[in-house]
Amino acid sequence: MSxxxxxxxxxxxxGNAGLSLAGRLRRDGCRDVAVVEPASVHHYRPMLSYVASGTATLDELRRPQDEVVPAGVHRYADHVVRVDPGRSVVHLADGTELGYGDLAVCPGSQVDWDAVPGSRAAVATPHAATSYLPELAERTWTMLSALTAGRAVFAIADRHTPCAPVGLKPLFAAADHWRRTGVLGDIRVDLLxxxxxxxxxxxxxxxxxAAAADYGVHVRTGVRLDAVDPDDRALHVSGxxxxxxxxxxALYLAPPHRAPAWVTDSGLGDAEGFVDVDPGTLQHRTHPRVWGLGDAAAVATVPSGGALRRQVPVVARNIxxxxxxGGMRRYDGYTVAPVTTSLRHLLLAEHDRDGRPLPTLPFPELARPRRSLLLFDRYLEPQIYWHRLIQGKV
Ligand SMILES: Cc1cc2nc3c(=O)[nH]c(=O)nc-3n(C[C@H](O)[C@H](O)[C@H](O)COP(=O)(O)OP(=O)(O)OC[C@H]3O[C@@H](n4cnc5c(N)ncnc54)[C@H](O)[C@@H]3O)c2cc1C
Incomplete structure (x- = not known):
């Protein structure tokens, strides 16, 4: 064996997790850090919500991958097909084997179309879309802004959907647009x-x-979208x-997500297929040299880019x-959801895994919609992402 x-x-x-960690490790003096990443284009995914709200373009959230990989970090432009944690070896699609001292597993999550039968066929029609895939984010706004009467349904899943509450951004942008163009009264808006x-x-x-009530949105929580029938344009729900x-x-979906199948096939998955880490230390429960963070890891909190600001230093330190x-640090479950309440205002919900507020700043109250927060999230945060976060300055 070679x-x-x-x-x-x-x-x-x-992605967000892998590059932030790579940059952080390099800054901490680790000389030999490599990343396996097949995509030649890096996406700043939070901006997809603004594309789906008609206030940003896809060009604004894309950069060539090789321009954003932190200096001194080697990139393998291939994808992992399996990990052999017993041998400490990672297998790439082209047959390359890579060994490691420590391994961080952060391949993100993927839309799980199979979890909602009919949803994949529905988004192939002009009547359904999602902001969760770049190719469909632009179509979301085309669909919503063209609606002048009828029923618009927004369905937000709670099955590992990254930063799920941001699914409300296209809703409030559309409701604001419909009000401004005088058609809101002719559209019934359902939020499930x-x-x-x-x-x-x-x-x-x-x-x-309160913002939803102001636009006359019919809000129901605890409602699961079981299936979509795109031919009859009907939803089957339960609650x-x-x-x-x-x-x-018009149907907007923030769909369920799943981890890549090879996580489980490699013996690294929990019962739901996500990387089976201790949610505090982020160390794999049975393979101590394996770590998990980001959307693919079972960290028992709402996955978000903001959560990585706390997860990355924990993994870097614990390696x-x-x-x-030495003593290990623990991730406190911090996560964040920046949600617009109109085309002009946004609030920031920062909390731990039990919903206890964990504000970054004690003042002002960031969970109140503000114009300044929208400007921060839309214009400043992307610059912080490109120039600080994914360079490991976390
Ligand atoms: C529409 C949308 C809006 C969002 N809005 C916000 C927001 O406003 N605020 C916020 O905090 N968070 C937001 N998020 C969540 C945030 O983007 C994610 O939590 C974050 O990107 C997770 O980072 P990650 O590195 O775990 O996954 P990703 O960013 O998805 O990166 C995973 C990377 O792994 C690569 N990969 C996949 N499979 C393999 C493989 N087999 N081998 C090698 N590499 C592989 C992928 O190509 C990808 O580059 C949003 C997400 C979406 C989709």
Missing amino acids: TPQRHDVLIIGG VEAPHLVQHARADRELR DDGPANLPYD RARRTR
């Missing part, structure tokens, strides 16, 4: 949220419900009131702690 090329720290996935709340932060939840069918003229037998 000896594979080995790296001190190998990272699977050069699978979670028991719009956002897991009591104050922000109240603000969002406390039992099963029901709803017609739609060192494992080697030196």
Whole structure:
């Protein structure tokens, strides 16, 4: 058996998590960090919500991958097909084997179309779309802005959907647009949220419900979208009131997500297929040299880019702690949802995994819609992402 090329720290996935960790490790003095990332274009995914709201273009959220990989980090432009944690080896699609001292697994999650039968066929029609895929984000706004009468349904899943409450951004942008163009009264807007709340932060939840009521949106929580019938343009839903069918003229989906199948096939997955880490230390429960972070990891909180600001320093520190037998740091479950309440205002819901507020700043109250927060999220945050976060300055 040949000896594979080995790296001190190998990272699977050069998205928000992988690049932030790679940059952070380099800044901390780790000399040999490599990332496996097949995509030649990097996406700043939070901007997809603005594309779906008609206020940004896809060009604004894309950069060539090789321009954003932190200096000194080697990139393998291939995808991982399997990990052999017993041998500490990662297998790439082209047959390359890579060894590692420590392995960070952060390949993100993928839309799980199979979880809602009919949803993939529905988004192939002009009557349904999602902001969760770049190719459909632009179509979301085309669909919503063209609607002048009928029924618009927004369905937000609670099955590993990244930063699920941001699915409300296209809703409030559309409602604002419909009001401005004088058609809001002719459109029935239904919001179906699978979670028991719009956002897991009591104050922000109240603000969002008040904003929805102001636009006349019919809000239901605890409602699961079971299937879509694109031919009849009907939704099959279930909840406390039992099963029901709803017609739609425009359907927006924030769909369920799943982790890549090879995570489980490699013996790294939990019961739902996500990387089975201790949600505090982010260390794999059975393979101590394997770490998990980002959307693919089972960290028991709403996945978000903001959560990575706390996860990345924890993994970087704990890799060192494992080697030196030092004390490990713990991730507190922090996550964040920046949600617009109109085309001009946004609130920030920052909380832990139990919904307890965890504000970055004690003042002002960021869970109240503000113009300044929208400007921050839309214009400043992307610059922070490109120039600081994914360069490891976290
Ligand atoms: C529409 C939308 C809006 C969002 N809005 C916000 C927001 O406003 N605020 C916020 O905090 N968060 C937001 N998020 C969530 C945020 O974008 C994610 O939490 C974050 O990108 C997760 O980072 P990640 O690195 O785990 O996954 P990703 O960013 O998805 O990166 C995973 C990377 O792994 C690569 N990969 C996949 N498979 C393999 C493989 N087999 N081998 C090697 N590499 C692989 C992929 O190509 C990808 O580059 C939003 C997400 C979406 C989709």
